[in-house]
Amino acid sequence: MPDQDMTQTPGRRARDRAMAILLVGIALLMPPVAQVFLVDDHILGLPIPVLYIFVVWGALILGAVMISGPLKESEAGGSGAGGNGTPDPQNRPTGD
Amino acid sequence: MLSVNLLLGVCLGYVILLFAVAFFVDRRSERRPAGWLHSPVVYTLSISVYCTSWTFYGAVGSAARNGLEFVTIYLGPTLVFVGWWWLLRKLVRIGRAHRVTSIADLISSRYGKSSSLAxxxxxxxxxxxxxYIALQLQSVTRSYQVIAGDADAMTTAFWVAAGMALFTILFGTRNLDANERHHGVVAAIALEAIVKLLALIAVGVFVTYGIADGVADVFENVHPDTIRGTTDIFGPRWITLTFLSATAIICLPRQFQVTVVENVEERHLATASWLFPLYLFGMTIFIMPIALVGLQVMPTDANPDLFVLSIPLAHERHELALFAFLGGFSSATSMVIVAAIAVSTMVSNHIVMPMALRLLHGTHAVIGDVRNLLLISRRISIGIILCLGFLYFHASGGSDALAAIGLIAFVGVAQFLPSLLGGIFWRGATCTGALSGLVVGFALWAYTLFLPSFGGDVVFSTATLTQGPWGISLLRPQALLGLAGADPLVHAVIWSVGANALTFLIVSCLTQATNLERFQAAMFVNVFRASGGAPSTIATGSHDTEDLFILAQRILGSEPARKLFDELAEEQGTTGLPLASDAVFARLERELAGSIGAASAHAMVTRIAGRETVGMTDLIDIADETQQLIETSRQLSDKSAELEQTAQQLREVNERLRTLDAQKDEFLSQISHELRTPMTAIQSFSETLITTDDIAPNERERFVSIIHSESRRLTRLLDELLDISRLESGTMELQLAKIEPQAAIRQALDAMSTMPQVAGVDVRIDGPSDDVFVRANGDRIHQVLLNILSNAVKYNDSDTPEIAISTRRHGRHVVIDVRDNGGGVSRDEAAVIFEKFSRGSKSERGAGAGLGLPISRTIMRAMDGDLTVEFDPDGSSCFRLKLLAA
Incomplete structure (x- = not known):
């Protein structure tokens, strides 16, 4: 059986984008970039290092939300390789 | 103060609720194996078992002590889920295709179903x-003590452990699901995940807005060092902790259980890729405020690890404290339950089952009631693991040393990472490599981190820790080979994970994989290409499907086994039991693997099949072999090109040989012809002389002179032949001397003066003064000149014959051109006159054997010179002798 998702463009593109997010995330959250934001000042009442880390974190989550759409499409074809693959109607967003 | 009775009552109620949920879901999924319970949200919530009481209570403690550092524990998993979900997806796909039951099962299955690895x-x-389990018991015990006052720690911990064991046994081993999934447990875990998140947020909101006056107020007078912690915050420890937590989310047995084994649908990962990081974000957002406010409002001796609980209590918010207690209780119980299920599956599949198999080895086909044995062994394993956790807690006396244990466990399970990643991305990884890497990594982990964590004089003496064993400072556990100055955790990670990965790589490169390993490697690495492909097949031997059926019944239960075999028979188009084919074996092995692990399933089925090896014909199907075939065919085509080239060379050599052979034949026939002519003359004249008596004396004299001249000719011919053969074979060494060419020419002309034709020839000699010398053999150059000059005289048909001899220096050589006005040789003749026995168009029969010019050229070449025919632009030609100048 030919490759079901890897040859499909959305899956591969999602993978490449995820890779990009991963690399950007590592670059931003690790030294030396993170050290740039190690300043003793406050923005909106929050210390800059704390604000920086949580903002990057939030941005990473947003990025993941954006690429999870095509990913889900590509996975719809690839799942059910052996399980009781009744498709779930939709993904309910969480309350909080 | 909260009353203990109320606390116990609420706890009991909560546990009953969890039981009810688990029971309800298990029932429901038996009847209808789908529905909202199989939603990606439930899946994601179950992954949040990552957040244990270490997060719930410990993160605040960590934030109070080390500032922002606690975030790393959640950044690692975030990075994995947002950016590396395709690794998880690959694990999930492999898990489904091979019915993987645990991380040990996956790794051992990849490396040829190696039981030692498992x-x-x-x-x-x-x-x-x-x-890690002990840590959970401790946190529940401590939080209980905070509310209930001085309850006995050990008694509390014991009852907590016992309760958890009961819950785990009830819902974790109710049946042997083919896919090792526990829907009821997962649902209960998901409920607990919501409770702990809401509890932490509730406390956070209360602290931030109830005690402090909003976020800005919380951070207003905070000293920067409180945020930075004591060390350089974004330093090596930051990187190491992020790496460790990223590793843990992949390698922790309980995470593997919920992420891979309990995964119902692959696409749920797509939701989890952002929802799980969001959950972690929610869990951590209020950690910093709680810690900072706690440091401000709580007494200095208060344990920051319990701020989540103690702050609401101190502010008389009992209902919030109770909720927080339930949150902590949820985090602890969910971790313990899932970890106990995951580890007990491993213990029973990889330790108890193989031992049972070995004990029952003698009884062919009758393997005992494996199904019951499995359930019992799994229950006992759960009991043992919780017992071990309790004993550890007991031994450590509930000390603070436990707090660091979370990270120590992370480093421990990080040892799986090289073998796991290598196994699913690198086909060259071998079982020996994985084993060696794990042993080295595990040993270094124990030596540099785990054993020292007990503190001085428990395992290592204080002296050993500070000065190294036997005073060898290079072996100091926390400064191995002099690597001092690093944080003990960073030090341990660098040593254990680094050495593990290197050993794994090097040993894998040096060792050979077995057929089964290579097969599994191809199946795992290319799982997306070989989707749903058959796992390893077993060559059919002498066996009976009945044995297989009995085996399946024992492990899967009668009804599922009956269903499976009916299905198999239907696929084959038969009724009753299916025929024992590779497909049947493979399918059965896969089904059994879901219950007892790949290694045990493989061992059982192969025992019935009677053969362990994978047939080569099966291997050819897989990509690995295809690649090898491509390689082989490439080599073959290279070889065939090489052969073609050799054949071409052979053809050329053959052609040359044929030509040489023809030349030799021609040469021989010419020689015999040349020899025959004088011989015939000699023979006939001598016969006449013998047989005829009355011959006139003058006639007799004439005959004798003919015989004489012919025999001289014969001798000359033979001499020439001998000459040429010696010259060509190189056996004749020519002694070279410094010779004046003009003198040699004059000498040759003098020698020719007796020839009748020479009389009327006008000879002109041009050339430089006498100071030109050549390196040549005097006799031989004379011979050559004589030959060339006599030819010039003999074949000159001009009325006024002229010969011009010019000598000049040309670079390192001296060139002698011999030119006559007799028409010279044509270009066609020039091509052949140096061949033996060829004669120019002007020579008549009997004038010579045609060896003069070939001999001359051979002589010239033997003297490092040459003899050629040169043509002027006007068509006239000359013989050119070339010699090295002396």
Whole structure:
């Protein structure tokens, strides 16, 4: 059986984008970039290092939300390789 | 103060609720194996078992002590889920295709279903997880003590452990699901995940807005060092902790259980890729405020690890404290339950089952009631693991040393990472490599981190820790080979994970994989290409499907086994039992693997099949072999090109040989012809002389002179032949001397003066003064000149014959051109006159054997010179002798 998702463009593109997010995330959250934001000042009442880390974190989550759409499409074809693959109607967003 | 009775009552109620949920879901999924319970949200919530009481209570403590550092524990998993979900997806796909039951099962299955690897991983998991479980018991006990006052820690911990064991046994081993999934447990875990998140947020909101006056107020007078912690915050420890937590989310047995084994649908990962990081974000957002406010409002001796609980209590918010207690209780119980299920599966599949198999080895086909044995062994394993956790807690006396155990466990399970990643991305990884890497990594982990963590004089003496064993400072556990100055955790990670990965790589490169390993490697690495492909097949031997059926019944239960075999028979188009084919074996092995692990399933089925090896014909199907075939065919085509080239060379050599052979034949026939002519003359004249008596004396004299001249000719011919053969074979060494060419020419002309034709020839000699010399053999150059000059005279048909001899220096050579006005040789003739026995158009029969010019050229070449025919632009030609100048 030919490759079901890897040859499909959305899956591969999602993978490449995820890779990009991963690399950007590592670059931003690790030294030396993170050290740039190690300043003793406050923005909106929050210390800059704390604000920086949580903002990057939030941005990473947003990025993941954006690429999870095509990913889900590509996975719809690839799942059910052996399980009781009744498709779930939709993904309910969480309350909080 | 909260009353203990109320606390116990609420706890009991909560546990009953969890039981009810688990029971309800299990029932429901038996009847209808789908629905909202199989939603990606439930899946994601179950992954949040990552957040244990270490997060719920410990993160605040960590934030109070080390500032922002606690975030790393959640950044690692975030990075994995947002950016590396395709690794998880690959694990999930492999898990489904091979009915993987645990991380030990996956790794051992990848490396040729190696049972020793499975046992090793199981042992590491037990050793790493036991203290972690103890930590959960401690946190529940402590939080209980905070509310209930001085309850006995050990008694509380014991009852907590016992309760958890009961819950786990009830819902974790109710049946042997083919896919090792526990829907009821997952649902209960998901409920607990919501409770702990809401509890932490509730406390956070209360602290931030109830005690402090909003976020800005919380951070207003905070000293920067409180945020930075004591060390350089974004330093090596930051990187190491992020790496460790990223590793843990992949390698922790309980995470593997919920992420891979309990995964119902692959696409749920797509939701989890952002929802799980969001959950972690929610869990951590209020950690910093709680810690900072706690440091401000709580007495200095208050334990920051319990701020989540003690702050509401101190502010008389009992209902919030109770909720927080339930949150902590949820985090602890969910971790313990899932970890116990995951590890007990490993223990029973990889340690108890193989031992049982070995004990029952003698009884062919009758393997005992494996199904019951499995359930019992799994229950006992759960009991043992919780017992170990309790004993560890007991031994450590509930000390603060436990707080660091979370990270120590992370480093322990990080040892799985090289083998795991290598196994699913690198086909060259071998079982020996994985085993060696794990042993080295585990040993270094124990030596540099785990054993020293007990503190001085427990395992290592204080002296050993500070000065190294036997005073050898290079072996100091926390400064191995002099690597001092690093944080002990960073030090341990660099040593253990680094050495593990290197050993794994090097040993894998040096060792050979077995057929089964290579097969599994191809199946795992290319799982997306070989989707749903058959796992390893077993060559059919002499066996009976009945044995297989009995085996399936024992492990899967009668009804599922009956269903499976009916299905198999239907696929084959037969009724009753299916025929024992490779497909049947493979399918059965896969089904059994879901219950007892790949290694045990493989061992059982192969025992019935009677053969362990994978047939080569099966291997050809897989990509690995295809690649080898491509390689082989490339080599073959290279070889065939090489052969073609050799054949071409052979053809050329053959052609030359043929030509040479023809030349030799021609040469021989010419020689015999040349020899025959004088011989015939000699023979006939001598016969006449013998047979005829009355011959006139003058006639007799004439005959004798003919015989004489012919025999001289014969001798000359033979001399020439001998000459040429010696010259050509190189056996004749020519002694070279410094010779004046003009003198040699004059000498040759003098020698020719007796020839009748020479009389009327006008000879002109041009050339430089006498100071030109050549390196040549005097006799031989004379011979050559004589030959060339006599030819010039003999074949000159001009009325006024002229010969011009010019000598000049040309670079390193001296060139002698001999030119006559007799028409010279044509270009066609020039091509052949140096061949033996060829004669120019002007020579008549009997004038010579045609060896003069070939001999001359051979002589010239033997003297490092040459003899050629040169043509002027006007068509006239000359013989050119070339010699090295002396």
């Amino acid at each position: 046992v090793l991983i199981t042992l590491i998991a037990v050793i790493a997880v036991t203290p």
